Every structure is written in structure tokens, then in C-alpha cells.
Amino acid sequence: MTIFERPDEDVFAGGARPGEVDDFPNVARGWGVALDQTGGKPPMEWFNWLGRRVDRAIRYFMQRGVAQWSATETYPEGAIVQHNGIMYRADVENEGRAPDGSPGHWGAPWAPTVAENDSSQRVVNTELLAKRLAKYVTAGDLGSYATQKWVKEYAVYGDSARYMLTTNPDKNAAWLTVGTNNIGRIWTDMSFNPDTKVDRGGGPITGRVTIGRDGWQADIALQNRRPGQAASTFLRARDGGGLEIINSAYNGVPFATDDYGNVFLRGQLILQPDGNLNLTWRGRPLSVEIDDLWGNINGKATWDAMNGKANAGARVQVDSGVSEFDYVGSVSSVIHGQIDLPAPWVVTGLRVNASTSSVTAIWQRGVVLRNQ
Numbered sequence: 001m002t003i004f005e006r007p008d009e010d011v012f013a014g015g016a017r018p019g020e021v022d023d024f025p026n027v028a029r030g031w032g033v034a035l036d037q038t039g040g041k042p043p044m045e046w047f048n049w050l051g052r053r054v055d056r057a058i059r060y061f062m063q064r065g066v067a068q069w070s071a072t073e074t075y076p077e078g079a080i081v082q083h084n085g086i087m088y089r090a091d092v093e094n095e096g097r098a099p100d101g102s103p104g105h106w107g108a109p110w111a112p113t114v115a116e117n118d119s120s121q122r123v124v125n126t127e128l129l130a131k132r133l134a135k136y137v138t139a140g141d142l143g144s145y146a147t148q149k150w151v152k153e154y155a156v157y158g159d160s161a162r163y164m165l166t167t168n169p170d171k172n173a174a175w176l177t178v179g180t181n182n183i184g185r186i187w188t189d190m191s192f193n194p195d196t197k198v199d200r201g202g203g204p205i206t207g208r209v210t211i212g213r214d215g216w217q218a219d220i221a222l223q224n225r226r227p228g229q230a231a232s233t234f235l236r237a238r239d240g241g242g243l244e245i246i247n248s249a250y251n252g253v254p255f256a257t258d259d260y261g262n263v264f265l266r267g268q269l270i271l272q273p274d275g276n277l278n279l280t281w282r283g284r285p286l287s288v289e290i291d292d293l294w295g296n297i298n299g300k301a302t303w304d305a306m307n308g309k310a311n312a313g314a315r316v317q318v319d320s321g322v323s324e325f326d327y328v329g330s331v332s333s334v335i336h337g338q339i340d341l342p343a344p345w346v347v348t349g350l351r352v353n354a355s356t357s358s359v360t361a362i363w364q365r366g367v368v369l370r371n372q
Contacts (some may be wrong), residue, residue, distance in 0.1 A: 009059065010060070011052055011059060012048070012051035012054070013049070013051055013052040020044070020045060020048055021052065022045035024046050024049050031063055050280060052135060066080055066081060066082045066087060067082070068081065068082055069081040069099055073095050075090045077090055077091065078090060083099045084100060089106065089107045090107075091105060091107045092105055135162075147276040165186075174188070212237075217237055218237045220235045221233075222234070222235070233247075234246035234250060237261075238258060241258065253266065261273040293324065304315060314371065315370065316369040316371055317371075318367050318368075318371065319367070320367050320368035322349070322365050322366070322367055323365065323366060325341055325363065325364045325365070327361040327364075328361065328362050328363070329353070329360050330360050331353065331361045339364060341364060341366050344368050347365070348367055349365040350364060350365065351363040
């Protein structure tokens with residue numbers, strides 16, 4: 001069979017001047033259109049258009065190798081296309097099914113989609129397989145190709161059980177299944193970075209910690225495991241904002257504060273941000289209690305009298321003129337041995353009846369004092 005050389009990269013009529021190429025009027029009908037429009041003599045410009053059309057199609061495939069997927073093309077089973085830089089193979093005939101979003105219509109790039117029990121020796125993409133197995137086998141072990149039999153016996157099976165590795169759609173997490181047992185998520189450098197994770201044994205956290213999940217009222221359990229102790233305290237996010245402290249049995253909230261700062265004890269409002277205290281034993285707040293006491297005291301006469309008291313350290317004032325009272329001593333042979341001033345008078349001075357040789361009588365002088 002003849003081996004053809006690669007053609008040149010020129011396109012017929014690719015350098016035509018303006019007016020030398022006219023669009024063919026009816027590609028689907030072909031040259032029959034010339035009978036109606038040109039009397040069976042097609043113009044040169046139509047030939048230029050057809051030649052250029054064929055050469056441009058050849059150049060398209062020479063550049064790309066495989067045609068790009070088209071939403072209006074019908075693809076038979078086994079058709080190969082490229083889409084967003086990736087090759088796909090049609091598993092079934094389809095139209096309008098994007099390869100990257102229709103796994104039931106398109107198989108893996110280049111490799112045919114096979115069933116679990118497929119025992120054929122079909123070849124899979126060696127480069128793709130090498131990238132997937134680079135951490136486990138060397139490129140030399142793969143040779144120039146890898147059969148499905150090799151993959152099943154060496155890449156999928158272990159010593160005595162079959163291993164299967166699956167990933168999520170974002171390809172940032174992986175899960176391992178051994179036989180029929182789901183081992184769980186695999187922690188690798190991809191999903192666990194010591195620089196961004198906290199060890200269970202403790203460690204510093206340099207940013208805000210958020211604990212939450214849709215439908216859950218988040219809480220934290222603080223356990224007391226000292227000898228003889230088996231108690232817990234729970235800190236829970238309160239509805240509407242704030243914090244709740246839950247008892248060890250997790251059936252009561254002995255302390256809570258709302259988002260504004262009100263304090264609750266066992267569900268009752270006890271302390272408000274302005275300092276007002278709820279006297280539950282009195283059935284009313286402290287502000288009402290004090291107002292009541294103040295009103296009762298302020299209305300009594302004794303309180304009015306107390307309002308007239310002098311302040312500590314105040315000096316008294318004279319509230320009367322000076323009066324002179326009875327004497328002690330002898331006046332006109334009448335002797336007085338004692339005299340007392342009546343309340344509220346106080347002694348402020350004395351007057352005496354005296355000569356150069358004796359004092360015969362003393363009179364007491366006094367005034368009334370007031371506190372203010």
C-alpha cells in the first residue's frame with residue numbers, strides 16, 4: 001500500500017484577491033445549482049471556494065489531529081473527539097451530549113470503557129496510566145503499553161484482596177476499599193498539611209476557629225476526668241446569639257447570656273446590662289424594690305425630721321438672746337445653794353456680785369442654740 005507524504009500547508013485560493021472567491025450557493029445540491037443559475041457553466045469563483053473549503057478542512061485536521069466536539073453533530077459508537085483539551089470516546093451513539101458532563105455516553109479519554117468482567121487485552125493510554133501509578137511503579141515497568149489484565153492483576157489487586165481507590169468530583173480527597181470493606185478516607189499531603197492542621201495532642205491556632213454545621217446548634221464538651229470525677233460542662237451557641245452553659249446531664253441550662261448581655265439563671269432573667277437585678281424571691285426587679293422602699297421612707301414624718309439634721313461636723317448657731325437666770329450665793333441675806341437652767345438653755349456666761357474682798361452671789365447667763 002502506498003505511504004503518502006505529508007502535504008504542504010498551503011490552502012487552495014488562500015491568497016485570492018477580492019472578488020475571486022464567491023460562496024457556493026447550495027452545497028447540499030451540488031453542481032445541479034449551476035443549471036438554474038449559470039446555464040450549467042459554473043464560474044471560476046465557485047471552484048475557488050470549493051477548493052479552499054477542502055484544503056481548510058485538511059489543514060484543520062493536520063493541526064488538531066482529532067476534531068473538536070460539536071453540539072450539532074451525531075456521533076456513532078467509537079467516535080473520538082476532543083473537548084476542552086481532553087480526548088473522549090463515544091460509548092453509544094449520541095448528539096448534543098457534552099463529553100465532560102455525560103459519563104453514560106462518553107468513556108475515559110482514549111481508553112475504551114470496559115465492563116468489570118472484560119477479559120480482553122485492549123490497550124489503555126500509557127501516559128495517563130503512568131501518571132496515575134507514578135508513586136507506585138516506575139515508568140519502565142509499564143513498558144510501551146499496559147493491558148487491562150495487567151491493571152487488574154497488579155494495579156488493582158494486592159497480595160490477597162482487591163483494592164479500589166475512589167475520589168470526589170473535585171479530586172481533592174480519596175477513599176480506599178479493600179475487598180468489600182470500605183476502609184475510609186486516605187490522609188495524604190493533599191488533604192492533610194501539618195502546617196494548617198491542629199494535632200489532637202494540642203497546638204497553637206493563629207486564626208478564628210469556627211464550629212458549625214447546617215441544622216446543628218453547636219456546642220463544646222468540657223470533661224472533668226480527675227480521679228473520682230465523671231462530670232461534663234457544655235458550652236452551646238444560643239438561639240439568637242449569646243452563650244449557654246449546660247449541666248452535666250445535658251438536660252438543663254443553669255446559666256445563659258443573650259446577644260445583648262442579659263443574664264439568665266435556669267431560664268429566668270436575673271441580671272440586665274444596666275445592672276438591674278431580678279429579685280425572684282420577691283417577684284420583682286431590684287429597681288422596683290428600691291423605689292418602693294424609698295417611697296415608703298420618704299413619706300414618714302421621721303424622715304422629714306431626719307432631713308433637718310445637721311451634717312456631721314456642722315457648728316451650732318445661737319437661736320436666742322442672752323438671758324440671766326437665778327443666782328447661787330447670798331443676796332440680802334437670802335442664800336441659794338443650787339440652780340439649774342431649763343432645757344433647751346445652755347450656760348454661756350456668769351455674772352458675780354463681788355467686792356475686793358469677797359464674792360457673795362453668781363448669776364448664770366444662757367442662750368438657746370440650733371443645729372443649722
